[in-house]
Amino acid sequence: MSRTTPTEDLLRGIWKENPVLIHMLGLCPALAVTNSVANSLAMGIATFFVLVGSSLLVSLLRKYIPHEVRISTYILIIATFVTVADMSLEALVPTIHKALGAFIALIVVNCMILGRQEAFASKNSVGRSLLDAVGTGVGFIIALVMMGAFREILGSGSFLGVGLFGSSFEPWVIMILPPGGFLTLGLLLLGLSAWQRRSAGEGMA
Amino acid sequence: MGDLFWILISAMVVNNFTLSLFLGLCPFMGVSSRIETALRMGMANIFVLTITSICAWFLNTFILVHAPYLRLISFIVVIASLVQIVEMIIKKASPTLFRQLGIYLPLITTNCAILGLAIFQTNRGYGLFQGLSFAIGAGLGLTLALVLMASIRETTELADVPDLAKGTALTMIIAGSLSLAFMGFAGLMSSS
Numbered sequence: 369m370s371r372t373t374p375t376e377d378l379l380r381g382i383w384k385e386n387p388v389l390i391h392m393l394g395l396c397p398a399l400a401v402t403n404s405v406a407n408s409l410a411m412g413i414a415t416f417f418v419l420v421g422s423s424l425l426v427s428l429l430r431k432y433i434p435h436e437v438r439i440s441t442y443i444l445i446i447a448t449f450v451t452v453a454d455m456s457l458e459a460l461v462p463t464i465h466k467a468l469g470a471f472i473a474l475i476v477v478n479c480m481i482l483g484r485q486e487a488f489a490s491k492n493s494v495g496r497s498l499l500d501a502v503g504t505g506v507g508f509i510i511a512l513v514m515m516g517a518f519r520e521i522l523g524s525g526s527f528l529g530v531g532l533f534g535s536s537f538e539p540w541v542i543m544i545l546p547p548g549g550f551l552t553l554g555l556l557l558l559g560l561s562a563w564q565r566r567s568a569g570e571g572m573a
Numbered sequence: 574m575g576d577l578f579w580i581l582i583s584a585m586v587v588n589n590f591t592l593s594l595f596l597g598l599c600p601f602m603g604v605s606s607r608i609e610t611a612l613r614m615g616m617a618n619i620f621v622l623t624i625t626s627i628c629a630w631f632l633n634t635f636i637l638v639h640a641p642y643l644r645l646i647s648f649i650v651v652i653a654s655l656v657q658i659v660e661m662i663i664k665k666a667s668p669t670l671f672r673q674l675g676i677y678l679p680l681i682t683t684n685c686a687i688l689g690l691a692i693f694q695t696n697r698g699y700g701l702f703q704g705l706s707f708a709i710g711a712g713l714g715l716t717l718a719l720v721l722m723a724s725i726r727e728t729t730e731l732a733d734v735p736d737l738a739k740g741t742a743l744t745m746i747i748a749g750s751l752s753l754a755f756m757g758f759a760g761l762m763s764s765s
Contacts, residue, residue, distance in 0.1 A: 392602070392741060395595075395598045395599070395602070396595050396596060396597075396598050396599075396685045399595040399598070400594065400595040400596075440650075440653075443649055444646060444649075444650075447645045447646045447649055448646065450645060451642060451644075451645050451646070454645075455642070469696075470689060470692040470693060470696065473645055473688070473692050474596075474685050474688060474689055474692070476645055476649065476688065477684060477685045477687075477688050478685075479599060542753070545756065546592065546593040546594075546595070546752050546756070547749045547750070547752040547753040547756065548749075549595065549749075550745050550746070550748040550749030550752055551745070551746060551749035553745045554742050554743070554744075554745030554746035554748075554749060555742075555746075557741055557742035557745060558737060558738060558742045561737055561742065562737055565737070
């Protein structure tokens with residue numbers, strides 16, 4: 369792995385290597401809970417907490433974890449943080465916990481988190497692992513909120529529960545239903561690759 | 574019996590794991606380019622889901638009543654190790670079967686569909702037989718979604734799609750249309 373500066377560690381995950389939009393990791397939560405901005409935000413923050421917590425612990429313990437059982441150790445560490453997040457959300461914001469349902473528990477199997485532990489936290493110092501985790505976590509929140517905003521604005525005509533268009537707006541109910549999740553991500557990816565192509569084209573000209 | 578049948582149908586088409594609950598998307602995107610691979614992946618999924626359901630029922634009934642906060646951790650550990658053991662047994666007992674399913678088993682040991690099944694089963698308070706029919710229904714549903722997706726993708730490979738849409742974007746939009754079609758099954762439940 370090439371040496372990178374701490375700033376790059378932080379910024380990389382946010383946009384250039386965005387976990388959802390570029391690497392296609394953590395798709396299940398990104399599609400399942402983004403039917404409103406509030407849900408996306410809660411899911412994003414919970415995942416952020418788990419990612420930062422487990423990165424911290426994994427990089428602290430990286431010298432003591434035997435290579436053969438590293439994956440199972442990571443999963444146990446992640447599962448512990450998810451249990452904490454699950455119980456805190458249930459106590460603090462019961463309505464959102466109910467709306468997210470089983471998907472909070474499913475953060476455990478979010479491949480993005482395990483991927484960061486295996487690819488970064490297990491090989492780097494505590495500080496850099498934290499920066500990397502914060503960057504990736506913020507990137508995840510951005511992707512989720514983007515999808516949540518798109519779906520909530522079109523599907524319910526509101527943003528964070530505040531109506532935007534008045535009573536004459538006919539909501540596209542399909543956007544907040546499951547097919548809307550797939551379609552939104554598909555369109556987002558299309559837009560992204562069109563944009564990348566355009567900027568690459570300008571670079572050559 | 575009618576109850577069990579409805580649980581199976583509901584998990585298979587109405588609340589299809591992949592297309593309406595977004596569980597198990599990684600294999601859905603990864604191995605859905607050939608029908609044959611998709612079918613084998615589906616079989617492996619049915620197999621692991623069934624084991625999971627039995628495990629989850631056992632843990633919930635006998636062990637987790639005393640320590641509910643250990644639920645997530647114990648589900649993962651027990652399911653993962655049991656699948657490994659069964660994998661070894663199959664390897665010894667039936668090498669042909671192992672060649673068919675073997676390479677897919679580690680991939681799905683604990684993906685979100687598997688853990689999702691265990692959690693849903695717990696939340697809904699299913700018993701052993703209800704859980705089993707839920708697991709088989711969910712597995713059949715996953716297989717159905719995988720095979721449908723694979724057959725569409727085999728066709729689109731030969732079609733002349735715009736360069737921009739090739740790859741994941743196209744797969745997502747196809748999945749969206751499939752999911753739309755599966756929403757039609759929702760009528761099945763309310764009319765019964």
